[in-house]
Amino acid sequence: MEERGGDELRTALLKDAVPLSQPSPSAVVAGMVRLRNSVTSLRREFLWRLPEKVRAGVDPEKPYHFITSRAEGLKKGEKEYYNRQFDTLRSFEEVDALNEPDSFTDEEQKSELARSEFAMKLSNYANIVLLALKVLATIRSGSIAIAASTLDSLLDLMAGGILWFTHMYMKKVNIYQFPIGKLRVQPVGIIVFAAVMATLGFQVLVQALEKLIENKPSEKMSSAQLIWLYSIMLSATVVKLALWLYCRTSGNKIVRAYAKDHYFDVVTNVVGLAAAILGDKFYWWIDPAGAIVLALYTITNWSGTVWENAVSLVGQSAPPDMLQKLTYLVIRHDPQIKRVDTVRAYTFGVLYFVEVDIELPEDLPLKEAHSIGESLQDKIEQLPEVERAFVHLDFECDHKPEHSVLSMLPDN
Numbered sequence: 122m123e124e125r126g127g128d129e130l131r132t133a134l135l136k137d138a139v140p141l142s143q144p145s146p147s148a149v150v151a152g153m154v155r156l157r158n159s160v161t162s163l164r165r166e167f168l169w170r171l172p173e174k175v176r177a178g179v180d181p182e183k184p185y186h187f188i189t190s191r192a193e194g195l196k197k198g199e200k201e202y203y204n205r206q207f208d209t210l211r212s213f214e215e216v217d218a219l220n221e222p223d224s225f226t227d228e229e230q231k232s233e234l235a236r237s238e239f240a241m242k243l244s245n246y247a248n249i250v251l252l253a254l255k256v257l258a259t260i261r262s263g264s265i266a267i268a269a270s271t272l273d274s275l276l277d278l279m280a281g282g283i284l285w286f287t288h289m290y291m292k293k294v295n296i297y298q299f300p301i302g303k304l305r306v307q308p309v310g311i312i313v314f315a316a317v318m319a320t321l322g323f324q325v326l327v328q329a330l331e332k333l334i335e336n337k338p339s340e341k342m343s344s345a346q347l348i349w350l351y352s353i354m355l356s357a358t359v360v361k362l363a364l365w366l367y368c369r370t371s372g373n374k375i376v377r378a379y380a381k382d383h384y385f386d387v388v389t390n391v392v393g394l395a396a397a398i399l400g401d402k403f404y405w406w407i408d409p410a411g412a413i414v415l416a417l418y419t420i421t422n423w424s425g426t427v428w429e430n431a432v433s434l435v436g437q438s439a440p441p442d443m444l445q446k447l448t449y450l451v452i453r454h455d456p457q458i459k460r461v462d463t464v465r466a467y468t469f470g471v472l473y474f475v476e477v478d479i480e481l482p483e484d485l486p487l488k489e490a491h492s493i494g495e496s497l498q499d500k501i502e503q504l505p506e507v508e509r510a511f512v513h514l515d516f517e518c519d520h521k522p523e524h525s526v527l528s529m530l531p532d533n
Contacts, residue, residue: 167210175203205442212446216453219503237373241285244364244379248278251357258353261346267354267397268328268412272321274357277382283314287375304508305470308430311378315426318382322419329412338405350397358390374471378426385422389415432468439466439473443506450504451477454497457485462518472508475501478523483516490514 171179175195195203255271287310291303342350361383368380396411439447448464462478477497481490494512501510513523 167206175199209442209445212442213449216446216450216504219450219500233372237371237376240368240371240373240376241281241379244368244383245278245281245285247360247364248274248281251360252278254353254357258350261349267350267393272325274386277386279317281379281382283310283317286310301509304472305434307374307471308433310375312427312430314378314382315423315430318385318423319420319427322416322423324416325412325419326416329409329416332409332412333406342401347398347401350394354390354394358387358394361386361390381426385419388418433470434468436467436469439468439506443473446504447475447477447501450501451479451497454500455493457481457489457493460518462515463513466507470508473506475507475510476513477501477510478513478515478518480515480518 252271252274255267255274259268259271287306291306294302365380365383365387368376368383371377371380392411392415396408396414400406400408400411443466444464447466448461451461451464452458458479458481460480462480463476465476466473468474479494479497481493491514494514498510498512501507501512
């Protein structure tokens with residue numbers, strides 16, 4: 122099996138080895154670096170050097186994909202290593218694709234935006250209806266677990282308004298008041314949303330503990346009350362499940378925040394209903410105990426969301442694979458680039474800010490140097506992970522760092 126897989130891979134590699142037309146003498150130097158460092162060349166050399174047991178896991182139709190189940194005899198660490206290598210090659214392929222015409226048209230972008238706004242509106246309308254139904258279920262059942270779920274729906278509505286305001290506020294661009302745009306409003310809105318949800322969890326936790334301390338059993342529900350409870354809570358669960366399935370496919374982070382909330386609602390509805398029914402039928406304390414479980418889940422879940430988005434605002438460095446991708450882009454940009462001094466990427470909101478220092482020939486005309494720097498900046502900003510790029514041009518790389526890192530705020 123391994124030999125057959127290796128033969129198929131060799132055939133696939135030979136397909137890549139298409140004879141190139143003879144370049145003109147003036148293009149030889151410009152093409153040598155790019156050809157040597159191209160992802161096709163790197164991939165071909167990498168695949169030829171793979172051991173047979175690893176090569177058996179490479180898909181001949183998609184040489185960038187490594188199927189670990191096909192590669193027998195590999196340890197867990199070896200599989201992780203080779204998966205990372207293939208991920209790196211795929212990221213390099215994305216960089217090379219920047220030179221190709223953009224297939225994502227303005228019409229498709231407008232369509233995606235309209236789809237995101239529809240998902241947000243649908244979520245907000247559903248939250249209004251479900252809140253009214255849950256208030257009715259709480260009144261009829263008297264369950265604290267159902268009350269916790271109802272309070273969750275109330276805050277869903279409030280938080281949904283926060284996210285909708287965030288989305289609409291970001292769309293209004295004013296380059297004089299906000300020179301780099303308003304993308305940082307998105308994580309701020311999500312932080313407010315998550316903080317509200319975590320606060321809800323704490324409130325429910327306090328109420329449930331008070332109920333347990335009182336040690337006072339609640340009255341049993343009648344058949345009519347149970348029918349109302351089942352009908353409302355199961356309907357709410359089905360609606361929220363459908364909204365979760367719809368919203369989670371969106372590429373918009375705000376819509377995905379809605380999706381996370383819908384999924385959380387499915388969990389709270391199921392646990393709340395189960396706690397209310399079991400508490401009514403068997404032991405009364407199951408109801409407040411279920412509310413405590415929901416409260417702890419709420420606090421843990423949304424506190425993590427607060428932390429994740431807060432970190433994105435403080436300038437955390439990009440992971441090594443992103444820096445590799447940027448370095449690959451820079452070294453292949455232009456043959457006049459002698460050395461790459463610095464490649465730095467850090468979060469400043471949802472996307473990365475990138476700083477690159479490159480060395481150019483000392484005698485290169487300013488016009489040509491500016492053209493190289495500007496085109497490199499434009500290419501970096503085409504990456505979907507990047508919001509803004511800064512390219513610094515220099516004639517040597519032996520100088521001290523050009524910027525200091527402040528460890529405290531300056532005195533007034």
